[in-house]
Amino acid sequence: MEGRMTSGTFSKPAARRDGPAAFSPLYRQIRDLLVQALDQGEWKPGESIPSEIDLAARFQVSQGTVRKAIDELAAEHILIRRQGKGTFVATHQEALVRFRFLRLVSQGGELVPGHSEILACRKVRASAEMARELGLHPGDGLVYIRRLLSFKGKPTVVDDIYLPASLFKGLNLQILKENEGPLYWLFEARFGVSMVRADEKIRAVAACTEIGQLLGVESGHPVLRVDRVSYTYGDRAVELRYGHYVTEEYYYRNALI
Template sequence: MPFKPHPPCLSASTDAPATAGPAVAPEPGAPGAAFSPLYRQIKGLILQSLDRGEWKPGEAIPSELDLAARFKVSQGTVRKAIDELAADNILLRRQGKGTFVATHHEDRVRFRFLRLAPDDGQHARSRSRFLECRRLRAPAEVAKALELRAGDSVVLVRRVLSFGEIPTVIDEIWLPGSLFRGLTAERLAEYKGPMYGLFESEFGVRMIRADEKIRAVPAGAPEAELLDIEAGTPLLQVERISFTYGDRPVEMRRGLYLTSRYHYRNSLN
């Protein structure tokens, strides 16, 4: 044994957070006080910084040693917090370079949210045609999904997505009006790149997670015309609710996918 045991300096969950610890509330006597380890509290602090925009998508966050000094914990504890954020696809580690805030401007992130893949593997150029973009009062169903009050302002966007000139997806997208003030059909149309990239760059709203419900439904007359198919053709209906930091819902979307040459891919782990 090369060492003798060291003096008990700042023994984590008992001393550290309560005395010399970081800006973290250990809630000692709280009733439903769910115990959470230090690294998870650090994770929460990093998430707060991301949420308030201290580090923007694509940028590097401070090094592990810097963060350790800032939060007054060891590098290992910061590392474990970042490990989880990287596993959540919120941060991205690059050895030798630093740790970066994930962004929808990378294909890696984009394909996590675009699950439609060509049967033959040949990815064709995609193009959006925007049918409308208007403000209205939230219908009850939308208000509930977005956790708004019934009647709050929402933005409705409708578009047709084509792959290689073949119309394949109809999307109906509902967004909280308060977060997307200047959003217009023109800005959507002139923007190059994925829609979530625009949301993140222009409106500071980053989607980090989504839940989907999928069904098979028959095409109605309007959908059939938009997709250039016969009414009644089976379509994949994908209802999505997207969340930003803190599990706050910020998008409700209903997609209709034509799956004759494309399929929705999924992995069960």
């Protein structure tokens, strides 16, 4: 009979001093151990992970328990199953993952290819708000990026992006301008930081003069403000993003599950 998993071995559930023993389903423990291995770089984005049989032997559990853990990670787009080939670590090179973070769609519901232009990249210091969102200390170093996204030749999104400088050492304007893929793919391929989920807050605001000029609208024009915190494995915040969107021709689509 399968027991409680602790770092790949079994142990009895730990008794809590303030009440009954804490309990986590075994497949969730296996899921967490797989995420821990991903976080430690055991399997890189795009690489295959061991088979369910091999993982079951490694963790001393049934193949069904491993399958349920992998199913959950696949549902979260952390892993990707490929029929007849195995299970792979998700990468932002794949459209399934890449477009999960692009929420703008045309009025007909189609994703529209966009053009990304990097306008600025420099080192800044974290404000109190930024530090709180990223789990840092006020004054810690950040890499600031400003990006303009255009769709069908029309400026549509201005992104102001803040990244912990300690995780993105060497990131500069030249690297960003030479990058031909998605930003998140650059982050995972060059800096080993995988964005696996994000929380967003959305509200309507009036465009300031600077944002209006970049988006080709008048100051005071209504735009959608999207504040995003992106997380890597282990729910560690690694990106803070403030986006301003012109949405006359687009919807910001989200799925509620």
